[in-house]
Amino acid sequence: MTVAYSVYGGNGFVGTEVMKLLDQDEHDHIRIARNGIEPMHTDEVLYLISTTDNYNVLANPYIDIETNLIHLMRVLEACKRNKTSVFNFVSSWFVYGDQEELPVDEDAPCNPKGFYSITKKCAEDLVISYCKTFGMDYRIFRLGNVMGTGDGGVSAKKNALQYLIDQMRNNKDLNLYHGGKFFRDYIHVEDVARAMLFLMEKSPVNDIYNIGGSDDMQEFIDIMNHAKELLGSTSKFNAVEPSKFHDIVQTKDMILDSYKLVELGFEYKHEMVGSLEELCKKN
Numbered sequence: 001m002t003v004a005y006s007v008y009g010g011n012g013f014v015g016t017e018v019m020k021l022l023d024q025d026e027h028d029h030i031r032i033a034r035n036g037i038e039p040m041h042t043d044e045v046l047y048l049i050s051t052t053d054n055y056n057v058l059a060n061p062y063i064d065i066e067t068n069l070i071h072l073m074r075v076l077e078a079c080k081r082n083k084t085s086v087f088n089f090v091s092s093w094f095v096y097g098d099q100e101e102l103p104v105d106e107d108a109p110c111n112p113k114g115f116y117s118i119t120k121k122c123a124e125d126l127v128i129s130y131c132k133t134f135g136m137d138y139r140i141f142r143l144g145n146v147m148g149t150g151d152g153g154v155s156a157k158k159n160a161l162q163y164l165i166d167q168m169r170n171n172k173d174l175n176l177y178h179g180g181k182f183f184r185d186y187i188h189v190e191d192v193a194r195a196m197l198f199l200m201e202k203s204p205v206n207d208i209y210n211i212g213g214s215d216d217m218q219e220f221i222d223i224m225n226h227a228k229e230l231l232g233s234t235s236k237f238n239a240v241e242p243s244k245f246h247d248i249v250q251t252k253d254m255i256l257d258s259y260k261l262v263e264l265g266f267e268y269k270h271e272m273v274g275s276l277e278e279l280c281k282k283n
Helices: 013-024 063-081 115-133 160-169 189-202 220-231 244-249 259-263 272-280
Strands: 003-008 029-034 044-047 086-092 137-143 145-147 174-177 186-188 207-211 237-240
Touching: 003 013, 013 189, 044 063, 044 189, 063 086, 063 115, 086 115, 086 189, 115 137, 115 244, 137 189, 145 160, 145 189, 160 174, 160 220, 160 272, 174 220, 186 189, 186 272, 189 207, 189 259, 207 259, 220 272
Parallel strands: 003 029, 003 044, 044 086, 086 137, 137 207, 145 186, 174 237
Antiparallel strands: none
């Protein structure tokens, strides 16, 4: 069976991994990597175009709206014209905001904080309403923190874990919010790409799916200590309190419940320990 894919954002960190897996797929398929608007008629559209953090508002308060909402609507209009079968929208754990209990499943109420997080939740709602209005099917994929080598946009704001590992490699002392006493959910980029392709093949449409890590909950300080040991680093960790802006826009703790994904039969290839070793050995 031939399945036609359109991948928007195929040149990004996650999109590049998706395209690599499609190239390796032994089944017949067509894939079109585009950052423009107009797709060919395809069975599955995977939409990855997005900003990546809550800090854009400080420099340009319009960029999250223009990228995450306006461009999205142009693509949805094009998909309607070209009779796309399923629109798969890649979202983020950021839409959940602060939660009283962890891990968080797809039925948890969403309380996003910050322009990036709010526009991602708004985008989800727009996709769902638009698809229902015009007879298209959809899926929403909410990703945990994606880790792995090959991310060219590493900074303290984006892929902070890899940024901190790079700092530790140079034995620099680090300031950790809350002394690292918070929870984060990490998943290897290959598993993210595999999970999305798996869900596009196996999962029911018109639903939301968490794509998070497979390990038990770990505090960030434990991850950092393990990385420090792997690197043989002399870095010291300083406990600091978050800035007022960080408190306004960021969520302290998050672990995703990916039960729906696993229940469908998905199997992870990467565990946190191995993924951390990969990052620490990348150079």
